[in-house]
Amino acid sequence: MPTPFAIDRNALPYEARLTPRELSDIDTVVIHCTELPDLASAREFGEKIHYADSDTGNSGHYYIDRDGSLHQWVDDGRVAHHTRGWNPRSIGIELVNRGRWPDWMDSRHQAMDEPYTDAQVVALIDLLRDLQQRLPRLQWIAGHEDLDTDMVPSSDDPTRLVHRKRDPGPHFPWQRIEAAVALRRIPVGTKPDSL
Numbered sequence: 026m027p028t029p030f031a032i033d034r035n036a037l038p039y040e041a042r043l044t045p046r047e048l049s050d051i052d053t054v055v056i057h058c059t060e061l062p063d064l065a066s067a068r069e070f071g072e073k074i075h076y077a078d079s080d081t082g083n084s085g086h087y088y089i090d091r092d093g094s095l096h097q098w099v100d101d102g103r104v105a106h107h108t109r110g111w112n113p114r115s116i117g118i119e120l121v122n123r124g125r126w127p128d129w130m131d132s133r134h135q136a137m138d139e140p141y142t143d144a145q146v147v148a149l150i151d152l153l154r155d156l157q158q159r160l161p162r163l164q165w166i167a168g169h170e171d172l173d174t175d176m177v178p179s180s181d182d183p184t185r186l187v188h189r190k191r192d193p194g195p196h197f198p199w200q201r202i203e204a205a206v207a208l209r210r211i212p213v214g215t216k217p218d219s220l
Contacts, residue, residue: 033094035097036097040103043081044103046103048161052114052163053116053220054115054153054167055117058119058137061121063121085107085117087117101160110217111172124137135187138196153206157206166203167211171214173190
């Protein structure tokens with residue numbers, strides 16, 4: 026079924042090596058921010074190989090730039106590496122946003138001050154509605170920070186702990202998204218086997 030909006034399909038070089046799955050396996054969407062300065066930096070990071078056993082890297086399925094343009098780097102029918110424990114059942118959507126860049130784990134740099142653009146939010150709502158039409162079991166939505174709640178030693182002071190993941194962060198408009206789509210928000214700290 027074609028989408029009612031433009032998606033720039035530009036598969037990552039290792040997409041064919043990602044594990045295939047049935048679309049009926051997907052019941053969750055995980056919202057991320059790139060925590061990088063721009064889409065080009067996110068692409069460069071996405072192309073890096075992080076897993077020698079599969080010769081693949083970390084990536085979401087979709088990326089939404091600040092201007093609202095929509096990019097798909099991994100097919101829905103492939104398992105992307107974006108959220109520990111949740112990948113086989115989820116779609117990862119990354120919004121371009123600086124987040125904590127470039128000092129992600131520095132305890133003095135944990136604020137996430139960049140707001141999301143209206144164009145990004147509109148594009149995200151359109152994409153979520155489209156995914157609901159195409160993925161028969163899609164029913165859950167969460168932020169990366171809701172599912173990965175681990176604390177890790179900070180890079181500036183190992184005696185201080187910081188959140189491993191904080192995205193999409195405090196500026197993400199959850200109320201607007203939840204009002205626009207019929208997906209249920211997963212409670213913070215939920216484990217994949219408990220749904």
